[in-house]
Amino acid sequence: DSGVTQTPKHLITATGQRVTLRCSPRSGDLSVYWYQQSLDQGLQFLIHYYNGEERAKGNILERFSAQQFPDLHSELNLSSLELGDSALYFCASSVAVSPRSNYGYTFGSGTRLTVV
Amino acid sequence: GENVEQHPSTLSVQEGDSAVIKCTYSDSASNYFPWYKQELGKGPQLIIDIRSNVGEKKDQRIAVTLNKTAKHFSLHITETQPEDSAVYFCAAHTGNQFYFGTGTSLTVIP
Numbered sequence: 001d002s003g004v005t006q007t008p009k010h011l012i013t014a015t016g017q018r019v020t021l022r023c024s025p026r027s028g029d030l031s032v033y034w035y036q037q038s039l040d041q042g043l044q045f046l047i048h049y050y051n052g053e054e055r056a057k058g059n060i061l062e063r064f065s066a067q068q069f070p071d072l073h074s075e076l077n078l079s080s081l082e083l084g085d086s087a088l089y090f091c092a093s094s095v096a097v098s099p100r101s102n103y104g105y106t107f108g109s110g111t112r113l114t115v116v
Numbered sequence: 117g118e119n120v121e122q123h124p125s126t127l128s129v130q131e132g133d134s135a136v137i138k139c140t141y142s143d144s145a146s147n148y149f150p151w152y153k154q155e156l157g158k159g160p161q162l163i164i165d166i167r168s169n170v171g172e173k174k175d176q177r178i179a180v181t182l183n184k185t186a187k188h189f190s191l192h193i194t195e196t197q198p199e200d201s202a203v204y205f206c207a208a209h210t211g212n213q214f215y216f217g218t219g220t221s222l223t224v225i226p
Contacts, residue, residue, distance in 0.1 A: 043205060043216035056212045090159050107159030
């Protein structure tokens, strides 16, 4: 157990729908990062939050949004889902605000999203 | 932005042999290069990393080398064991982000 908890583990939904993925970081970690992992594109950075504030954005679609709550858990919201959104979604957490330091950069076990 | 390429995409070795996975990057400002191992059903786990001011780092059977001039870095696993079978990802850090390679599926044949 890495200490980073992601729920749900699996999610099947229809095109056009909206889903919410949840991530609880390791105890004491203030940063949460979201990644999308698809078969043909590897791990793609989506967004980074530190202590409730957005710090960096990667290749995140406008249909996707995220937030980090006062208790530091984070949610990734995916809307108007398309078949191509089917992927594994990982979050990672760290103590540091800057991902330059890999100190404590730990991944969760992911949420597998299938859009049918 | 940064572009990280990883080769090979699949690799099979006999138990006890060595495995080498190579990555290249494009942004000379990249300064930190971690390697992750991902087992089935799990998230990536850091196995070794190297910073741009170091040429080589070793941890037991795993080593990483970095050639800044050529912009490439490699993962070396010696005396491979069946439990080394997994997908391995390289990454480069620049511009406040990590950029990942597309992964290498390593199979160690007993």
